[in-house]
Amino acid sequence: MEYHRPVLLEESIDALAIKPDGIYVDVTFGGGGHSSLIVSKLTNGKLYSFDQDRDAEEQAKKITSPAFNFVKANFRDLKKYLRLHKVSAIDGLLADLGVSSHQFNVAERGFSTRFDGPLDMRMDPQSDLSASDVVNTYSEEQLHRIFGMYGEVKNAKTLAKLIVGQRARKPIETIADFKQAISSCTPKGKENKYLAQVFQALRIEVNDELKALEEMLEQATALLKPGGRLVVISYHSLEDRLVKNFIAKGKFFGEVEKDLFGNEIRPLDAVNRKPITPSDQELLENSRSRSAKLRIAEKRELND
Structure with a gap:
């Protein structure tokens, strides 16, 4: 049995607009499908992949590229662990919020x-x-x-x-x-x-998934360089609503704040107005992808 089939693989990696020498983060390593594809597009760049699951840590050993770094931690501690790797700014971040097929398929995990x-x-x-x-x-x-x-x-x-x-x-x-x-x-x-x-x-x-997601999104936005990409795949309306609101307003609830001149204060611009969903072909091949929604945002230039 396949360990985990990544959802919206090509679409999400395209959305990152990878620069070969850029610094990227995959906050949900899982089976490593997304991370493997990101690494294949890097020359002098670096990828930091987070996961708190020991099975994911085993999977990570299969990626031998010098560009790849595995971080065994919850993504809510993103900033702290990147600081340990002396990383203070990134070009893109990917989050695939689903439970991996492997976790679902192992009875002892109780998922x-x-x-x-x-x-x-x-x-x-x-x-x-x-x-x-x-x-x-x-x-x-x-x-x-x-x-x-x-x-x-x-x-x-x-x-x-x-x-x-x-x-x-x-x-x-x-x-x-x-x-x-x-x-x-x-x-x-x-x-x-x-x-x-x-x-x-x-x-x-x-x-504590929703609170962890909020904390990660806030840290990710602070870490992104202007023009850097935030790419999030969510699987249920609660997650998707948080991601959508945060991209649109820079906050999870309430209305977007404005400065004295009436300009909206928000750090991100939505790249796609509507979420990207799996193709008919992907739905046929992987039924778990049916509820997936991909949202893409770009960090605004500082003088916007």
Whole structure:
């Protein structure tokens, strides 16, 4: 089985407008598909690829180019780790926000509804909070909030109440336990979609994904040189909304700020008004790409 098939590979690398001597960052190394293609276009340039996953660290050993540097860290610590490599400005950054196929395909990681395994979902297996901890210790109100906000689950309140009732009988430790515990409020005929939303909510909470994304985008923008490119592939509306707002307004919520002369204060310009989506061919070859949206922004010149 293929480790991970990168989504929108050619489109995203084209979007970076790579200069052979430029400095680039891939904040989501995963299986290394995007990184390998970036490296192949560099001569004197450098690529710094981030991932907190130990399996990704193993995959990174396959790239032997002197231009390539693997950084085992969460992308929310982008600035700190680049500083350790004496990098203070970059020409482009790529983020592919999806969970890698490999993580989905390994039962022990607990990301997929297709297998039984521990209810885990940690991108970094060393981190403290697992999906089992969330399910077994969060209050009914907290569970209601995360399923409603992060999974956009229609019956989030009922689901939260049911989980609290079920865990009082016995702890919910595996994926099978969890699916069984929530079976009475899982809509018949729509099980897969419902479980995908519920699992998405847990995964976002466990990995603090939206806050980490906000922190990374702010740091990335500060690091980009004028004319540098920000390229982001997102897979659900919550991520895409944050990326879209940040590109358009320089902030995640509210209206764009203006200076005394009425000029908008925002660091980025959108390169594509509408997101780029996978081709029919890619959708046929990789069903996981179906929800992908690619957005491209360019750092504004300082005197814009």
